[in-house]
Amino acid sequence: MIRAFTIASGKGGTGKTTVTANLGTALAYYGKETYIVDVDVGMANLGLVLGLENASITLHEVLAGKAKIQDAIYDGPHGLKVVPSGISLKGFQEADPQRLKDVMRDLVSRCDYLLLDAPAGLGSDAVIPLAVADEVILVVNPEISSLVDALKVKILTEMVGGTVRGAILNRASLENTDLSKQKIQKVLGVPIIDVIPEDPNVRRSSTYKTPIVIKYPDSPSAVAFRRIAATLAGIEYNEPVEERRERFVERLARTLFRR
Numbered sequence: 001m002i003r004a005f006t007i008a009s010g011k012g013g014t015g016k017t018t019v020t021a022n023l024g025t026a027l028a029y030y031g032k033e034t035y036i037v038d039v040d041v042g043m044a045n046l047g048l049v050l051g052l053e054n055a056s057i058t059l060h061e062v063l064a065g066k067a068k069i070q071d072a073i074y075d076g077p078h079g080l081k082v083v084p085s086g087i088s089l090k091g092f093q094e095a096d097p098q099r100l101k102d103v104m105r106d107l108v109s110r111c112d113y114l115l116l117d118a119p120a121g122l123g124s125d126a127v128i129p130l131a132v133a134d135e136v137i138l139v140v141n142p143e144i145s146s147l148v149d150a151l152k153v154k155i156l157t158e159m160v161g162g163t164v165r166g167a168i169l170n171r172a173s174l175e176n177t178d179l180s181k182q183k184i185q186k187v188l189g190v191p192i193i194d195v196i197p198e199d200p201n202v203r204r205s206s207t208y209k210t211p212i213v214i215k216y217p218d219s220p221s222a223v224a225f226r227r228i229a230a231t232l233a234g235i236e237y238n239e240p241v242e243e244r245r246e247r248f249v250e251r252l253a254r255t256l257f258r259r
């Protein structure tokens with residue numbers, strides 16, 4: 001069974017943290033014991049979006065050999081477990097990314113699913129999470145620069161013996177999704193796992209430090225996150241009738257508006 005996923009992109013800001021927090025929450029909602037870890041040791045974003053910015057013991061201390069992993073695990077929504085990264089420069093300088101493999105081994109033995117929020121870029125800190133997970137999931141935006149960087153991550157993953165499961169196309173506009181999907185699959189040479197639309201509620205929910213699947217569960221992106229989580233967990237996803245109705249009305253309104 002595939003249990004440890006690294007969420008990577010190469011390019012910064014494509015939505016890795018958003019995807020990690022929401023997929024983790026959705027997997028926990030489905031009753032899966034899920035851990036999410038901010039392995040972006042330079043930027044503590046996962047903790048920030050989940051209201052854990054004041055966590056005193058983080059992955060920094062664990063990677064510096066100053067704390068045990070169980071002391072850096074915090075509670076998130078639906079029983080999700082979160083390992084944030086730290087914000088102190090000293091902690092960052094002392095953290096040894098090579099210890100990540102042992103930490104991962106420990107965490108994976110505790111849970112059904114482990115999601116790692118990878119750093120942007122292609123430095124050594126970004127390479128380790130690509131090698132240690134069972135599969136890498138790329139988060140791409142429908143832009144050339146995002147695709148080029150994702151392609152580099154794919155090549156790097158294969159070079160270090162890892163496997164890319166596919167890509168999540170995030171921030172897709174509803175109009176050009178089909179075209180983008182086809183092109184992106186061709187360019188990256190991996191399947192598109194799913195498409196998450198551009199959704200203003202994503203940003204809004206992060207200001208409440210709450211994943212969108214909790215804050216705005218009926219929004220189109222929350223629906224997509226639950227669908228992806230169900231796919232990863234091998235659960236059949238049945239979209240509630242109200243969500244289908246809402247999407248039908250949305251499509252109808254767009255068609256009428258164009259005419």
Ligand SMILES: Nc1ncnc2c1ncn2[C@@H]1O[C@H](COP(=O)(O)OP(=O)(O)OP(=O)(O)O)[C@@H](O)[C@H]1O
Nearest residue numbers: 012013014015016017018120171197198199202203
């Ligand atoms: N589907 C979406 N619709 C609208 N805004 C989004 C969407 N996905 C992410 N965002 C916004 O884009 C910004 C970047 O997202 P996020 O922090 O998840 O990216 P990242 O890849 O983790 O960034 P970094 O490389 O800095 O770690 C955030 O403000 C987030 O709220």
